[in-house]
Amino acid sequence: MTTNQKTAAQPPETGLAHERVYRTLRHQVMFGELPPGEALTLRGIGTSFNVSMTPAREAVRRLVAEGALSMSASGRITTPEIGNDRLEELAAIRALLEPELACRALPRAHPALIDRLRSINSTVDQMVVKQDASGYIRSNLEFHRTLYLRAQAPAMLAMVETLWLQLGPTMRQLYSRMQRGGRLGHHRAILAALRAGDEQALKLAVREDVTQGLRMLSV
Amino acid sequence: MTTNQKTAAQPPETGLAHERVYRTLRHQVMFGELPPGEALTLRGIGTSFNVSMTPAREAVRRLVAEGALSMSASGRITTPEIGNDRLEELAAIRALLEPELACRALPRAHPALIDRLRSINSTVDQMVVKQDASGYIRSNLEFHRTLYLRAQAPAMLAMVETLWLQLGPTMRQLYSRMQRGGRLGHHRAILAALRAGDEQALKLAVREDVTQGLRMLSV
DNA sequence: TGGCTTGAATTGTGATCACAAATTTCGGGT
DNA sequence: ACCCGAAATTTGTGATCACAATTCAAGCCA
Numbered sequence: 166m167t168t169n170q171k172t173a174a175q176p177p178e179t180g181l182a183h184e185r186v187y188r189t190l191r192h193q194v195m196f197g198e199l200p201p202g203e204a205l206t207l208r209g210i211g212t213s214f215n216v217s218m219t220p221a222r223e224a225v226r227r228l229v230a231e232g233a234l235s236m237s238a239s240g241r242i243t244t245p246e247i248g249n250d251r252l253e254e255l256a257a258i259r260a261l262l263e264p265e266l267a268c269r270a271l272p273r274a275h276p277a278l279i280d281r282l283r284s285i286n287s288t289v290d291q292m293v294v295k296q297d298a299s300g301y302i303r304s305n306l307e308f309h310r311t312l313y314l315r316a317q318a319p320a321m322l323a324m325v326e327t328l329w330l331q332l333g334p335t336m337r338q339l340y341s342r343m344q345r346g347g348r349l350g351h352h353r354a355i356l357a358a359l360r361a362g363d364e365q366a367l368k369l370a371v372r373e374d375v376t377q378g379l380r381m382l383s384v
Numbered sequence: 385m386t387t388n389q390k391t392a393a394q395p396p397e398t399g400l401a402h403e404r405v406y407r408t409l410r411h412q413v414m415f416g417e418l419p420p421g422e423a424l425t426l427r428g429i430g431t432s433f434n435v436s437m438t439p440a441r442e443a444v445r446r447l448v449a450e451g452a453l454s455m456s457a458s459g460r461i462t463t464p465e466i467g468n469d470r471l472e473e474l475a476a477i478r479a480l481l482e483p484e485l486a487c488r489a490l491p492r493a494h495p496a497l498i499d500r501l502r503s504i505n506s507t508v509d510q511m512v513v514k515q516d517a518s519g520y521i522r523s524n525l526e527f528h529r530t531l532y533l534r535a536q537a538p539a540m541l542a543m544v545e546t547l548w549l550q551l552g553p554t555m556r557q558l559y560s561r562m563q564r565g566g567r568l569g570h571h572r573a574i575l576a577a578l579r580a581g582d583e584q585a586l587k588l589a590v591r592e593d594v595t596q597g598l599r600m601l602s603v
Numbered sequence: 604t605g606g607c608t609t610g611a612a613t614t615g616t617g618a619t620c621a622c623a624a625a626t627t628t629c630g631g632g633t
Numbered sequence: 634a635c636c637c638g639a640a641a642t643t644t645g646t647g648a649t650c651a652c653a654a655t656t657c658a659a660g661c662c663a
Binding site for chain 1 (some may be wrong): 615619626
């Protein structure tokens with residue numbers, strides 16, 4: 166069966182309908198709660214959120230434009246299945262943009278920020294031991310976003326988040342094999358470089374952290 | 385008056401309606417045919433293309449998601465007005481991605497491609513003497529796209545094209561003051577580096593070409 | 604003259620419907 | 634068993650309508 170049901174918050178939600186649908190679907194995709202290739206329908210989304218097809222269509226159109234969802238030539242909607250070549254590309258873009266964001270954040274990285282990052286990183290570790298893939302992705306991205314917010318580069322951050330979105334459905338299975346291999350202390354290296362104010366070390370640590378997922382794919 | 389009329393091709397167009405609207409508007413924005421801050425309305429777009437509001441809404445939603453159009457909190461649609469800080473950011477992203485694309489294209493740059501680039505570049509020069517801003521933008525971007533297509537990196541190219549889209553409305557006035565100042569032979573430097581197979585020189589030339597527009601803004 | 608209020612027009616949002624294309628399902632033939 | 638074809642269902646697309654919010658304009662008062 167391809168119909169999709171999802172318990173949606175129905176009474177107190179504020180804001181426009183299509184934005185609520187958009188935001189919820191966006192989170193589900195970004196945090197890997199939907200497997201790659203999952204089929205969605207406008208009517209299914211509509212009934213899930215207690216709205217008509219119209220706002221569902223707008224939300225989906227928006228997500229397709231951002232690469233969070235795929236659309237076949239006939240208009241069928243699925244979560245994207247990322248091929249290896251595309252995955253390599255997206256990782257390469259991350260490896261270009263995220264060190265730059267980290268660099269721009271470096272002069273503004275107060276001790277309070279570093280402490281907050283340390284706290285988030287402990288949450289990441291908790292998610293690893295809890296085998297919570299979605300929670301791991303969520304807290305890992307929060308670690309990066311918290312750092313990059315200090316860069317005061319909203320356009321660059323938005324672009325990076327678009328990359329995270331596109332990688333979302335693939336990340337889950339990618340990080341499922343992460344247990345055995347990777348999970349080296351890249352985040353700790355990032356924190357150390359921040360404390361030391363070492364720009365080159367920071368760039369390197371971020372690049373390593375970003376490309377780690379790709380490396381275990383080629384094994 | 386805020387109503388907008390546009391003579392649109394009406395009879396032979398194939399494909400879905402919203403995609404025809406999307407493609408036309410996208411070109412108009414990317415090539416700087418719409419000034420920054422231009423107001424658009426769904427009904428106006430609809431009547432321009434002889435379609436209802438529905439496909440107009442989808443096209444606009446898609447373009448807003450790509451940053452080609454802006455939407456106020458109340459839903460009003462305008463072409464984006466780029467502030468200096470955002471402009472600096474977008475140029476920085478271009479300066480990161482486009483040299484990488486050029487590098488990836490370098491090993492695949494046959495002499496035939498270089499000839500084609502030379503031909504496009506002569507068109508660029510023609511547009512400069514003709515004072516055709518839109519034609520200049522179009523041919524200039526075609527120069528870059530033709531090169532980057534050889535990189536076989538569709539995701540990266542798509543991301544760069546999104547940047548061009550966002551810069552579209554601003555580019556026109558940016559390049560209007562280009563006559564007096566810039567227009568150094570960056571493209572020629574790119575061609576020379578391609579012929580020589582010099583990766584570092586290519587990276588530098590592309591970066592210079594990309595950031596030239598920004599430099600004349602800070603004057 | 605300048606600023607504010609009120610009314611009319613404009614505009615985006617969301618629901619509903621008809622329609623065509625595609626997918627799926629099911630049955631018969633080899 | 635397997636493959637193929639026709640019917641039935643599902644699905645996206647586009648049009649139309651009602652509605653609320655916003656915007657704009659005229660007009661009034663200070």
